[in-house]
Amino acid sequence: MKSGTPSNKPVKSNLTNKHVNGKPAHSIIKIKKVGKGKLDLASHSPPISAINCKSTxxxxxxxxxxxxxxxxxxxxxxxxxxxxxxxxxxLGYVKKTYSKNGYSYNAFLSLDVSKEPALLSLYPNKKEYSFVRLEFNPAKMGKDGVEELLLAHMEYILPGGPEQLFQSARVSRLDIAIDLLGIGIKNTLFYSNYAVRSGFYKRNGYLETLYLGSPKSNRQTRIYDKKKEMAKNEIQSESSVPMTRIERVVKHGGPLKELASWEDPFGTLQLCMLSDAPPSIAPWLWRMFCSAANQTTPQATLAQLPPAKKTAFKAAMQQAAPHWWSTEEIWEEWPNTLGAAGLRPSGFKL
Incomplete structure (x- = not known):
């Protein structure tokens, strides 16, 4: 910590997946087809240039x-x-700020190892709110920053230290992101039979952002062109290949200590590729169907078809699902994702 900060509680330094030069700490998943209907996943960190975007x-x-x-x-x-x-x-380690989050006191907690601060809130304006609220972005902060926050700041702020936070805190909101590097959103049809399509944004006739689920609900999914967002925010990318981001917002998620055992929140999300038209349907007709489905919903588009065509396009949607899109398999990487973010139980202990 900075000069003047008690140093009897050191911060862990044996870190991996650091946040360096703007790169987020994340868990990278390698998927390869090993047999019909089966996928093999392994955590790895290959260079961006090694990606084969024509397949998986x-x-x-x-x-x-x-x-x-x-x-x-x-x-x-x-x-x-x-x-x-x-x-x-x-002492200058906490900087008071303003936030419309229902708390009287809000302040940024500065870190030595990351420029990304955490927001600490105290004294809620509503009785049903908890006294302490802590918000931060692990992807921007990096594992080393998260561990400094949990081990150093919480050690001094909370009477029970980091262990009190881990044992008693609740997750009021969690944003989980899945990035598909090599997949452009223009070539996708994402849908769910259990979530209302609450909005979409197009530019020049092409889809850029899709919302599934109401923003007022406990769960909403946002799917968007990540490269467009990076360019808009003047963030340089290491690769020219397209990237689609899928963000799942979960509210009122439950106890923090149960975070590692969460069930797959992406489980109802299905995907078709516009470029993978089934042999029974002309490519131009398949693209037209997907375009209409992206503007409304697949269900609404199917409802406009005669029974025979409806059956054919339902089957086509299943055939156009890519072999690598298995949220169940992807979610097996969740424990490693928590570890890369510094949010495993071991990250709360000295």
């Missing part, structure tokens, strides 16, 4: 944002936390 894409999973709430009922404990935070503020 490189798939990476990361955590974009996490919000934690910690209930504190004791007035004495609340006072102790407040006193520590004010001392840290005077």
């Amino acid at each position: 894409p490189q798939i990476a999973m990361s955590i974009d944002k996490i919000s934690l709430t910690l209930p504190i009922t004791s007035a004495a404990t609340k006072g102790a936390i407040w006193n520590v935070v004010k001392v840290q503020e005077e």
Whole structure:
């Protein structure tokens, strides 16, 4: 920590998947077809130039944002936390800020190993809110930054240290991202039979962003052209190949200590490729169907067809599903994703 910060609690330094030069800490998944209907996944970190975008894409999973709430009922404990935070503020490690999140006090916690701060909130304006709220972006902060936040800052701010956070905090929001490097959103038809298509954004007739699920619901999926977003934010990319990002926002997720055992939140999401027209359907007709389905929903588009055509296009959608799209297989990488983000139980202990 910076000069003036107690140093009797060192921060771990044996880190992997660091956040370096703007690269997020994430878990990279390699998928290759090993047999009919079977996929083989292994964690690896190949160079971007080694990706073969004509077949299986490189798939990476990361955590974009996490919000934690910690209930504190004791007035004495609340006072102790407040006193520590004010001392840290005077020393320059905590910078007060403004946020419309329902809390009276909001401040950024600065880190030595990352430029990305964490947002600490105290004293909620509503009785049902927990006393402490902590929000940060592991993908931007990196594993080393997350561990500094959990081990150094929480060690001083919370009476029970990082272990208190791990045992008692709840996940109020979690944004999980899956990146498909080598897949352009223009060539996809994402859909779910269990989520309402709440909106989409197109430019020059091509899909750029798709929303599944209401923003007011506990779960919403946003699918968009990641390269377009990077260019808009003036972020350089290491590769010219397209990239599609799938973000799943989960609210009221439950106890933090159960995070590693979460079920697959992407399980209902299905995918068709516009370039993979089944032999029974003309490519131009398949693209027309997918374009209409992207603007409404596959169900609404199918409803406009006569029974025979409806059956044929339903079968075509199943045939156009790529072999590598198995959310169940991809989700097996979740424990490694948590580890890369510094959010495994071991990351909460010195």
